Amino acid sequence: MKIALVYPKYTTHGGTERFVFTFARQLLDMGHEVHLIVGKIDKPIDGRIIVHKVPIIKPGRFLKVLSFLLFSQQVLKKHRFDIIQGFGRTIKQDVFRAGGGCHKEYRKNVLRKIKNPILRYFKLYLPYQLLLLSIEKKQFSKRNFKKIVAVSNQVKKELIANYRISENDIEVIYNGVDIDTFHPCNRKKYFSEVRKRFHIKLHEKVILFLGTGFERKGLSSLIQAFAIIQNDYPDTKLIVVGKDNTTQKYVHFSEKLNLSGSVIFTGPQSDVKTLYAAADIFVLPTLYEPFGNVCLEAMASGLPVITSRANGVSEIMEGMDYLLLNNPGDIEDMAGKIRFLLANNTEREKFSLAARRIAEYYTISRNAQQFIHLYQIILRCDV
Secondary structure (H helix, E strand, O other): EEEEEEEOOOOOOOOHHHHHHHHHHHHOOOEEEEEEOOOOOOOOOOOOOOEEEOOOOOOHHHHHHHHHHHHHHHHHHHHHEEEEOOOOOOOOOEEEEEEOHHHHHHHHHOHOOOOOOOHHHHHHHOOOHHHHHHHHHHHHHHHOEEEEEOOOOHHHHHHHHHHHOOOHHHEEEOOOOOOOOOOOOOHHHHHHHHHHHHHOOOOEEEEEEEEOOOOOHHHHHHHHHHHHOOOOOEEEEEEEEEEOOHHHHHHHHHHOOOOOEEEEEEEOOOHHHHHHOOOOOEEEOEEEEEEHHHHHHHHHHOEEEEEEEEHHHHHHOOOHHHHOOOOOOOHHHHHHHHHHHHHHHHHHHHHHHHHHHHHHOOEHHHHHHHOOOOOOHHHHHHH
């Protein structure tokens, strides 16, 4: 098949970005012709991929999103593809993977809960926010897709509720992970090296947070929970990996709670498998998450994962219910779950093994096969 993948960035920073990176390689290995319609590349690209680079107008998110949408549509009109698959703010595709969930739900679960009324109004009605709503409305118009892939049942329900999409038009395909890249054996390879790099002692316990968009991912709640358990477990470090425009705000917050020596902000990291290998627990207390790829990567790496039920990945965490947060803002509950894992080596190991078993089922190879099956159904219906 001649398959076009449409996404503005080809990189390994971010969950969707790493998914596109590994998904493209899977399609190539399965013998398909892969075309990448992209605006920015900051990772060496597989020579087998046919790249169509489109201009992106800067500065500002509004122009970046709008320019990629318009210019990518121009490229798609010039070529004939068997399947066009979109991943972001794009329209008119055969398959749209709603990896970012439903933007209407994000506004409801995150933006409308901002306490400051002036800031809340400002963020809700930014031109950028209104643009995203407009694009989303077009994306989910029946004439602009043949199938929508929801990355969790949570997303499927949200799309049906907000856009009255027929249940038959939505396929749930959970994300997949490269279980060879993300593996418990990495601990032997990278544990000492990473800890030395960040000045962490070998006997200390490490809690890992990884994500872009610290506010939505619940970092402030995690820092507060970490402050609580520090009294009982002073030999514990919190590593914060990711990119955010407000990082300095969280640095100051940590300092205010007397955690400046215990919370380590690394910024974005390209080789995240080494970070999982140096950690003992992964925590993502997200306010809204369609499906946290980072949680699946952590599970494949053999880490117990504490996350919220607002995260679509919670749907596949069989046997790990105790680690799920009913309310990501419940600091005491989060601290209790972290304390439980730190205090019980046997329980921590039990959850570690359970996490790996789950990840071994949700592989990137299985995910790609599910997409190919969906493509074949679409092509048969077009005949």
